[in-house]
Amino acid sequence: MPYATLLLDLDHTLFDSDASEALAFAQALAAVGIDEPARYFPTYDAINRGLWAAVERGELPTAAIKVVRWERLVATAALDADPQVLADAFLIGMGQHGELYPGAREVLAALAARADLALGLVTNGLSEVQRARIARLELDAYFDAIVVSSEVGVAKPAPAIFDVAFAQLADPPRASAVMVGDSLTSDLRGGRAAGIATCWFNPHGKPAADRALIDHEIAALAELLALV
Numbered sequence: 001m002p003y004a005t006l007l008l009d010l011d012h013t014l015f016d017s018d019a020s021e022a023l024a025f026a027q028a029l030a031a032v033g034i035d036e037p038a039r040y041f042p043t044y045d046a047i048n049r050g051l052w053a054a055v056e057r058g059e060l061p062t063a064a065i066k067v068v069r070w071e072r073l074v075a076t077a078a079l080d081a082d083p084q085v086l087a088d089a090f091l092i093g094m095g096q097h098g099e100l101y102p103g104a105r106e107v108l109a110a111l112a113a114r115a116d117l118a119l120g121l122v123t124n125g126l127s128e129v130q131r132a133r134i135a136r137l138e139l140d141a142y143f144d145a146i147v148v149s150s151e152v153g154v155a156k157p158a159p160a161i162f163d164v165a166f167a168q169l170a171d172p173p174r175a176s177a178v179m180v181g182d183s184l185t186s187d188l189r190g191g192r193a194a195g196i197a198t199c200w201f202n203p204h205g206k207p208a209a210d211r212a213l214i215d216h217e218i219a220a221l222a223e224l225l226a227l228v
């Protein structure tokens with residue numbers, strides 16, 4: 001500390017992904033004539049979480065998530081629906097819905113205003129979804145580098161995705177860099193593997209499964225301003 005390079009996660013760190021996903025899920029089911037999203041969401045959620053965990057383990061490319069989660073839901077819940085139609089409607093909905101958490105934009109603006117700071121967005125996600133969100137929320141104004149896992153073929157926690165971010169930032173020193181995110185398994189494990197400091201965004205005061213991964217812990221994004 002103080003850090004000069006901040007790498008930030010998007011989903012559940014800056015962006016209310018739960019709201020985005022719930023609205024997109026209802027929109028996807030409506031596209032195939034199903035109007036009971038609450039009945040199917042828990043099954044979808046378990047399938048989706050399992051697939052993202054496989055992405056983090058390097059067992060599945062990010063882009064495969066797109067249709068596989070719907071193929072599995074259709075099979076598991078015995079739905080009469082085309083997984084591709086569900087997948088297409090869902091991606092559009094995910095891009096269209098959801099907002100930054102309250103206060104997140106103000107923190108981004110304050111960080112971006114600092115000429116001595118480099119800001120990177122490093123997200124495990126699908127290009128179609130994340131680029132639509134980034135454009136709609138005008139996030140590119142704040143970041144010097146934006147790395148989306150499906151575009152680069154590697155996902156957090158693999159060090160290679162951090163290498164892409166550092167290359168986009170013209171290789172700043174890793175000793176003064178920190179990865180900020182809500183996920184111990186992707187953001188913090190990834191930061192560790194990339195040889196940079198870690199900051200856990202933990203707004204709900206969850207117990208940590210592995211404290212050794214955590215250099216800093218914050219409950220509100222505004223606390224970042226004290227780290228730079």
Ligand SMILES: [Mg+2]
Nearest residue numbers: 009011012182
């Ligand atoms: Mg996240």
